[in-house]
Amino acid sequence: xxxxxxxxxxxxxRWLPAARGxxxxxxxxxxxxxxxxxxxxxxxxxxxxxxxxxxxxxPLLEFPPSGVSLRPFRDLFHDxxxxxxxxxxxxxxxxxxxxxxVVGTMAALAxxxxxxxxxxxxxxxILVPIVAPLIVLxxxxxEFLLKFxxxxxxxxxxxxxSVLAAPYVFITVQASLAGLDPALVRSARxxxxxxxxxxxHVYIPALRPGLxxxxxxxxxxSFDETVIALFQQGPQATTLPVKMFxxxxxxxxxxxxxxxxxxxxxxxxxxxxxxxxxxGRRSRAHGGWPTR
Amino acid sequence: xxxxxxxxxxxxxxxxxxxxxxxxxxxxxxSLAKSYSGPLVVRDVTFTLQHGEFLTLLGPSGSGKSxxxxxxxxxxxxxxxxIRIAGRSIVDEPPQRRNFGVVFQSYALFPHMTxxxxxxFPLRMRGVPPRERRARAADMxxxxxxxxxxxxxxxxxxxxxxxxxxxARALVFDPEALLLDEPLGALDKRLRESMQIEIKSIQRxxxxxxxxxxxxxxxxxxxxxxxxxxxxxxLLQIGTPSDLYRRPATxxxxxxxxxTNLVPCLGVEGSGxxxxxxxxxxxxxxAQHVHVPEDGAERRAMISVRPERLRCLxxxxxxxxxxxxxxxxxxxxxSYVRCTIEVFGQHIIMKGAEDGLAAARPGQRVRIGWRTxxxxxxYEE
Numbered sequence: 001x002x003x004x005x006x007x008x009x010x011x012x013x014r015w016l017p018a019a020r021g022x023x024x025x026x027x028x029x030x031x032x033x034x035x036x037x038x039x040x041x042x043x044x045x046x047x048x049x050x051x052x053x054x055x056x057x058x059p060l061l062e063f064p065p066s067g068v069s070l071r072p073f074r075d076l077f078h079d080x081x082x083x084x085x086x087x088x089x090x091x092x093x094x095x096x097x098x099x100x101x102v103v104g105t106m107a108a109l110a111x112x113x114x115x116x117x118x119x120x121x122x123x124x125x126i127l128v129p130i131v132a133p134l135i136v137l138x139x140x141x142x143e144f145l146l147k148f149x150x151x152x153x154x155x156x157x158x159x160x161x162s163v164l165a166a167p168y169v170f171i172t173v174q175a176s177l178a179g180l181d182p183a184l185v186r187s188a189r190x191x192x193x194x195x196x197x198x199x200x201h202v203y204i205p206a207l208r209p210g211l212x213x214x215x216x217x218x219x220x221x222s223f224d225e226t227v228i229a230l231f232q233q234g235p236q237a238t239t240l241p242v243k244m245f246x247x248x249x250x251x252x253x254x255x256x257x258x259x260x261x262x263x264x265x266x267x268x269x270x271x272x273x274x275x276x277x278x279x280g281r282r283s284r285a286h287g288g289w290p291t292r
Numbered sequence: 293x294x295x296x297x298x299x300x301x302x303x304x305x306x307x308x309x310x311x312x313x314x315x316x317x318x319x320x321x322x323s324l325a326k327s328y329s330g331p332l333v334v335r336d337v338t339f340t341l342q343h344g345e346f347l348t349l350l351g352p353s354g355s356g357k358s359x360x361x362x363x364x365x366x367x368x369x370x371x372x373x374x375i376r377i378a379g380r381s382i383v384d385e386p387p388q389r390r391n392f393g394v395v396f397q398s399y400a401l402f403p404h405m406t407x408x409x410x411x412x413f414p415l416r417m418r419g420v421p422p423r424e425r426r427a428r429a430a431d432m433x434x435x436x437x438x439x440x441x442x443x444x445x446x447x448x449x450x451x452x453x454x455x456x457x458x459x460a461r462a463l464v465f466d467p468e469a470l471l472l473d474e475p476l477g478a479l480d481k482r483l484r485e486s487m488q489i490e491i492k493s494i495q496r497x498x499x500x501x502x503x504x505x506x507x508x509x510x511x512x513x514x515x516x517x518x519x520x521x522x523x524x525x526x527l528l529q530i531g532t533p534s535d536l537y538r539r540p541a542t543x544x545x546x547x548x549x550x551x552t553n554l555v556p557c558l559g560v561e562g563s564g565x566x567x568x569x570x571x572x573x574x575x576x577x578x579a580q581h582v583h584v585p586e587d588g589a590e591r592r593a594m595i596s597v598r599p600e601r602l603r604c605l606x607x608x609x610x611x612x613x614x615x616x617x618x619x620x621x622x623x624x625x626x627s628y629v630r631c632t633i634e635v636f637g638q639h640i641i642m643k644g645a646e647d648g649l650a651a652a653r654p655g656q657r658v659r660i661g662w663r664t665x666x667x668x669x670x671y672e673e
Contacts, residue, residue, distance in 0.1 A: 189366075189386070193417050
């Protein structure tokens with residue numbers, strides 16, 4: 001779809017009133033902008049500083065880089081240990097996402113539209129993994145999984161992470177269901193829908209956006225998690241963050257910066273896709289005349 | 293009608309009945325009562341929704357009208373009483389097996405389905421094959437005038453259009469009756485008035501019985517064949533709009549439908565339908581005595597006369613009944629003139645054509661009269 005120059009010009013006129021000259025903002029707006037810049041830098045710089053480090057031509061980490069090269073990335077993708085760490089992370093995160101999604105959704109559904117004494121307490125218990133000290137959880141998980149010989153496996157890490165991730169799904173699905181019109185359930189029933197049909201045609205569509213957001217958060221919670229993964233690491237179960245942590249103690253390889261840069265890139269991409277989807281949905285919702 | 297083959301390993305689908313007699317049977321509501329672990333919110337409500345009729349439950353919020361509708365629909369379980377269709381009790385049936393088309397104020401359309409899919413939904417739940425349900429949905433959308441919008445999503449429609457989709461969806465499966473719970477409450481006044489006429493004409497064309505809940509007296513008057521006035525969980529009176537307007541049973545009913553003057557009486561004399569009343573100044577008049585309270589308790593009596601039934605009398609003019617008062621105010625409203633007259637220390641409203649009220653200038657002493665047939669003796673509740 002092409003945007004005509006006229007439309008652009010019209011948009012420009014709206015934002016840049018001719019009487020004000022070229023600078024569209026008032027004095028207050030300018031000051032606010034100036035005040036915000038250092039805050040944005042403060043928030044973003046520590047993350048972004050790693051990106052140029054990933055393009056160094058030297059075999060050691062350095063800042064600022066003395067040149068530009070893709071060598072750290074080439075080395076990274078030829079290193080079997082890093083690849084398998086990535087695979088372990090993905091496997092553990094996938095398991096965590098599946099379990100957290102099922103558990104979190106069921107909990108949110110069960111607590112939806114009912115009131116009973118002790119409900120607040122129950123909700124707090126469900127949210128405990130978010131606020132509990134991670135180190136305590138890591139220790140408990142380790143002790144527990146040891147009995148089942150699951151330490152040192154990606155399954156064990158995935159199981160532990162699912163506990164951490166389930167509250168995120170619970171919260172987002174619960175938020176989705178809060179917006180559900182109770183009349184919708186009644187309507188469906190009066191139109192002939194039994195419990196299964198109500199679940200399929202009313203609840204599932206309503207909780208879908210919450211589940212998507214929750215699953216994404218759950219994935220990030222697991223993929224990013226280091227403490228539990230460190231406790232349970234083994235030769236066959238070293239996740240990406242754990243490998244980064246252990247490697248940096250022995251060698252200052254730019255491969256670590258390359259991994260970090262990749263993670264930043266992927267996170268940015270996911271964020272942009274999600275924002276685009278959200279904006280798209282909004283404009284469709286308010287767009288008036290739809291195209292078929 | 294063919295049904296989809298049953299899969300024995302799945303939980304049995306609760307397929308609702310395909311009624312062939314939808315809208316042609318009476319729905320009886322018998323001594324219905326409801327309490328939520330406390331006082332009764334519906335007390336001993338009895339009426340029959342006759343087939344093909346438009347019956348409105350009218351009352352203020354908290355009168356139990358919505359609760360009554362929810363019990364008929366099956367969303368609330370009655371504490372006592374029975375609901376019967378053609379003599380068969382349905383109180384133990386879940387909503388999905390009752391075959392009522394229910395429409396709520398919030399439209400409650402499925403947001404992820406198109407208009408057509410929404411209307412097809414009840415047929416899909418009944419196992420109607422796709423070809424037939426598409427045809428029936430198209431036919432019903434045509435009846436509500438939304439054929440051009442069949443592929444839209446609900447959010448792309450206006451409030452009035454969404455409500456018509458909800459109507460089509462509630463009608464497409466030939467329900468026993470249509471249950472409408474304040475369906476026009478979310479619309480603005482102008483749209484509400486045009487939807488009233490539209491719903492009424494759709495109902496006439498299809499011939500379905502309608503149980504309608506509203507707190508808007510004008511809406512009830514415009515649409516209903518019969519109105520049941522409710523208050524504090526009780527059904528006070530049921531009848532045609534003109535019945536209720538002309539012969540209200542209680543002061544509440546008299547004021548719930550249109551404007552009225554309630555003049556206190558010191559006593560009621562005589563027996564039979566026409567009785568003598570004594571006004572506070574000792575003068576007497578005649579009024580109709582139709583609704584006698586069942587219990588013999590002493591209650592304060594009053595008469596109710598509609599403002600447009602009062603006349604301003606000439607100096608020597610005879611009338612069946614007359615009282616004197618002082619004109620306080622006169623307002624020109626356009627098609628009529630509205631006078632406020634002080635009688636027995638209270639204000640009485642009189643409405644009429646401009647020339648008939650020429651004598652009723654503010655400050656003047658006037659005689660106002662009415663026909664015995666237009667005055668009702670009522671007792672305080």
